[in-house]
Amino acid sequence: MKAVTSIPVRLTSAIKRSFRQFLSLPLATVVGFAGLSALIYLADKSWSGGHAPPGFRWLGELMGDRAALGSLLATVASSIVTVTSITFSLLLLAVQQGAAALTAQVTDQFMARKVNQFYFGYFVGLSVFVLTTLVTNTDYHRPVFAAALSLLLTALALCLIIVMIYNTIDQMRPEQIIQFIHDKVLEARGADRKLLAATRREGRPGWADAALVRSRDSGYVVGLDLARIEKALERQARGDVEIEVLITLGTYRAVHDPLFRVRCRPGAVLSEDAHHSIVDETLTAFAYDDGRDLQGNTAYGLHQLSIIAWTSVSTSKSNPNPGLTVIQALRDIISQWSRGEVEIRADAGSHVVYGDAAPVIATDALEAVIVVASESIQSQTLAEAVRTLAILLRHVERPTAERLADVAHRALSSLGEHVLTRELDVALQDLADALRERGFVTVAAAVSEASADLAASLGKLNSRSTRVPGTTS
Known part of the structure; x- marks a missing residue:
């Protein structure tokens, strides 16, 4: 090793x-x-x-x-x-x-x-x-x-x-900081698209897993030399092997963390020397570093936006303004990336499988803002996040819409911490309508039901822990 x-x-x-x-x-x-x-x-x-x-x-x-x-x-x-x-x-x-x-x-x-x-x-x-x-x-x-x-x-x-x-x-100013990171995230997406265009999203059906290779180093994975991997595969396997990368650039790997899989064509026989050569060359193709930067790393920029929103919205700072700005920035990012999820080209002849994680990270960041808004009971922040879900659901592509519908469903668990303000009430009704329009009838019904349960608590004196009393059997 x-x-x-x-x-x-x-x-x-x-x-x-x-x-x-x-x-x-x-x-x-x-x-x-x-x-x-x-x-x-x-x-x-x-x-x-x-x-x-x-x-x-x-x-x-x-x-x-x-x-x-x-x-x-x-x-x-x-x-x-x-x-x-x-x-x-x-x-x-x-x-x-x-x-x-x-x-x-x-x-x-x-x-x-x-x-x-x-x-x-x-x-x-x-x-x-x-x-x-x-x-x-x-x-x-x-x-x-x-x-x-x-x-x-x-x-x-x-x-x-x-x-x-x-x-x-x-x-x-928080607005300037968030806007700068937003712009860098969009710029870095160009590097993502180049990498995605040179790889495939899914492994070839029927091919078997030959080995799970773990990291021999620690740090953030900041680069991947596709040409080196392709040359090694062509030299040692001649199209009988593909590499399924299990992480995306910007991910931290500790020693022995899973890094990639070696997959073989059915019936292909790979010698021990060829196997070791492919594994060693592929490991060398991963570049590690102790830190990350915004240049060419969408995940890091999204991480920064998420951290800023979490810190400002939580009771650590209790400042809703940066959180609202982050929600607006995420709405723009998700909106611009949605079409790319179904349009990004893939190289059908590539022997490297690499997933597109950036759009998922963006919707996860929006979900995190919704979660932390329940901790600080910032109804205006939650209302803006719910409005964002409704706006996006009406025009994004199906893969993005499915994730947003799932975020909306999961967010209902935090509604019990809030008071149903007029702004939040309107936003929830709009979200339910948007979900129905996109065919997510079950989630729309759940949103309407949760909104009705929260409305039932209006006019009653409840503490935070009992604002929406649970049903008793």
């Missing part, structure tokens, strides 16, 4: 994730400033020997001699470093407060925003540029152009501070 992933491999995965999540743009911006510094250095050579470039004598007189330039650059450099450190500290404090109000997911979306990455890179790059210019201020090199550009870029940086502070505060 192979050993678990080595430390260098995990370190490489962590570095790749850090660049993917945050470091790429800031470091590219810093490198850009370094390149600009080199170009300006070449341009400033024209000032050597006390000669001014044609048409720029006024600039040399304005910036002063070497001593004046050194004093100016030293002041600018120290000011930039001080302002940058203070500003970033305040911004990180604002992010921390936002995370405390919602969840740690705030930090992920803050780092993932390109504009924030540019701000960090700009201020650090500007500091590098000014310090480099200060070093090049010598007896034989007079950095007039560089000093002038340093002043202009510093003035721009001071203006950017105002914009950056506003953007950070605006980004901490």
Whole structure:
């Protein structure tokens, strides 16, 4: 059996994730400033020997001699470093407060925003540029152009501070956070569709399970090399074997957790060497990491939305506003994904079976909001969730509608915690009508009956535990 992933491999995965999540743009911006510094250095050579470039004598007189330039650059450099450190500290404090109000997911979306990455890179790059210019201020090199550009870029940086502070505060609004995650979830669906189009949803009928392979590593499964699996199967089995992947990307696997099945064509004989080769190659095709990001991982984005809704709606925060926004975001996601459940292409010739879990995770997230609304007795949150079920049921495809009908049926168990407000009463009636229109007559009757039982408690003084008394035999 192979050993678990080595430390260098995990370190490489962590570095790749850090660049993917945050470091790429800031470091590219810093490198850009370094390149600009080199170009300006070449341009400033024209000032050597006390000669001014044609048409720029006024600039040399304005910036002063070497001593004046050194004093100016030293002041600018120290000011930039001080302002940058203070500003970033305040911004990180604002992010921390936002995370405390919602969840740690705030930090992920803050780092993932390109504009924030540019701000960090700009201020650090500007500091590098000014310090480099200060070093090049010598007896034989007079950095007039560089000093002038340093002043202009510093003035721009001071203006950017105002914009950056506003953007950070605006980004901490729950609506902005949820909208950003919503957009990333929809973007990541594109990677899902590519993977789904290259695999099949169901195994070939009649093929037998030859082996259940368990994970030899632990962590989040963040990648799957289909080409490697297909090559191994073609080389060792020539179409007689298929791999049924038991998880989806973004799932956590501990050592010895089930990972995939090896299935064989009836009557096919697989040698022991071929079997071991296929298993080893397939295991290597799975990429593990200690963390996840929103890029290309729909499950993680949906998980973040669910956590934000659960934290804000529960009595931990008792804030219905983020929960309502999450419900609206989930409604849009489910609506956009529904048609894809029946239209996503599959590669009939593929020997890899991979399931589509994202639409199920989305409806499960909506169900979780309904459950937690009973804990905090937020009738407005429950009413919005019920309205969402009714709206979606009237236009989504059949597979989605079946899951939503099941969610509606299961949600009835939590109604006893609530008071039948007018808003909730209307929403439940609308849900019952929507269920009947889609042919879920039994569930519609159950919703109507539960609503009637809850209405029977109106006008009676009951505690939370006895709001809707159970029937006695």
